[in-house]
Amino acid sequence: MTTPDKDLIAAELDRARARTALLTDAVDDDDLTRQHSTLMSPLVWDLAHVGNQEELWLVRDVGGRQPIRQDIDHLYDAFKHARRDRPTLPLLDPAEARRYVAQVRDKALDVLDRVRLDERPLVAGGFAFGMIVQHEQQHDETMLATHQLRSGAPVLSAPPPPPGDRRVRGEALIPGGPFTMGTDTDPWALDNERPAHVVDVPAFLIDVAPVSNAAYAAFIDAGGYDDPRFWSERGWAHRQEAGLAAPMHWFRDGDSWMYRRFGHVEPVRMDEPVVHVCYFEAEAYARWAGKRLPTEAEWEKAARWDPATGRSRRYPWGDEAPGPEHANLGQRHLAPAPVGAYPAGASPLGVHQLIGDVWEWTSTGWHGYPGFRVFPYAEYSEVFFGGDYRVLRGGSFGTDPAACRGTFRNWDHPIRRQIFSGFRCARDLP
Structure with a gap:
């Protein structure tokens, strides 16, 4: 990625805000303030929270300006209040929240206009602004997941993804040997993606595509x-306690599987990657199939390593930013694309759809890389290290390109499946 200039940063801030507006303007005030699931915040909380983070980092820290609404900081501190409790807080109402985020944005753009992007590490390469862009886009994906959980008539629309290719099947051999994992050079990479380090990965086989609905239905x-x-043992206990019997949002209609998606009810598309499965479900499927889930290092080597040059690419297809031909990202479509839909996005070793469509569970727990250093605050990554989390990679159809690259790392509890999570399998060489 080239070092962003101020025009690009402003454009990325505007693009993130346009998506936030689309997700919050699509529903009425009652929907904005209602909690659609105890797993999620009310949409109006997410709206004001992205503004509050922007105020804290860009207006107050980078800009050195006086607080706009210091009195609400505690309401929008994600560590002070669990999601299930947020509806009981004295939150800004929708009109107040919109006025607040607009006021913050005006001041943040003024700070951008005046700041030098080389004056200290926090703003070098526009990092603080990129961090806020990614933060807002991550909350936009969270709000999209909330839309999937809301009841009522459809309010979002998008064209269908491109068709798939039935020839994209089977496994790819990833040769053994060292590769460079993580990054030291991406200007907007977050602290958990750093530093770049060499990992020696034994040869393995990995599915060339995510596990499809057809394959999962067979399971x-x-x-x-x-x-x-x-x-x-933990997975079976959770499967019994939660009554799991199929992916989230699937239900039977006679002999057919149906799916509720953003207010629409439709037959399950068997050529799409399975989505809304938890880690334990993915683990069980892999064992049933005689395989396993890939480690995080295996996933990244399959996604980034170029055997012709020995270097690690930014994306499977190269270093250029994702285009609509490469991957299903950014809410361009409201579903995973069928298997094989993005041949231009395949890795050099022929592994498809590693970026976009569905977040992919790996078998790796959440931790920092060797030499990890907190930057700029411990609450983004470090406080979660060593907890009960599994790493997910690759992004989903709801992930924005600004918050997705071959080094980007996500994590969640192994029971979670309201996120846009799927998986692919791997196995050792015979």
Whole structure:
């Protein structure tokens, strides 16, 4: 990625805000303030929260300006209030929240106009502004997940993704040997993506595409949810306690599987990657299939390593930013694209759809890389290290390109499936 200039930074800030507006203007004030699931915040909380983070970092820290609404900081501190409790807080109402984020944005753009992007590490390469862009886009994906959980008539629309390719099947061999994982050069990479370091990965096989709905339906039909042999001890306990029997939002209609998606009810598309499965479900499927989930290092080597040059690319297809031909990102479509839909986005070793469509569970717990250093605050990454989390990679159809690259790392609890999560399998060489 080339070092962003101020025009690009302003454009990225505007693009993120336009998406926030689309997601919040699509519903009425009652929908904005209602909690659609205890797993999620009310949409109006997310709206004011992105403004509050922008005020804290860009207006107050980078700009050195006086606070706009210091009195609300505690309401929008994600560490002070669990999501389930946020509806009971004295939150800004929708009109107040919109006025607040607009006021913050005006001041943030004035700071951008005046600041030098080389004066200290926080703003070098526009990092603080890029951090806020990514933060807002991450909350936009969270709000999109909230839209998937809301009841009522559809309010979002998008064209369907491109068609798939039935020839994209099977596994790819990833040769053994060292590769460079992480980055030291991407100006907007977050602290958990750093530093670049060499990892020696033994040869392995990985699915060339994410596991499809058809393949997952075969697991269900074979009794995979009823056979504890395929589940870890923790996974089986959770499957029983939560009553898991299919991916979230699937239900039976006679002999067919149906799916509720953003207010629409439609048959499950069997050629799409499966989505809304938790880590334990992915783990059980992999064991049923005679495989396993890839480690995080395996996933990144499959996504970034170029055997012709020995270097690690920014994306599977190269270093250029994602285009609509490469990956299903940015809410351009409201569903994962069918398997094989993005041949131009494949890695040099023929692995498809590593970026976009569905976040992919890996078997790796959440931790910092060797030599990890907090920057600029511990609450983004470090405080979660060593907890009960699994790493997800690659982004989803709801992830914006600004918050997705071959080094980008996500993490969540292994029981979570309201996120746009899927997986692919790997296995050791025979």
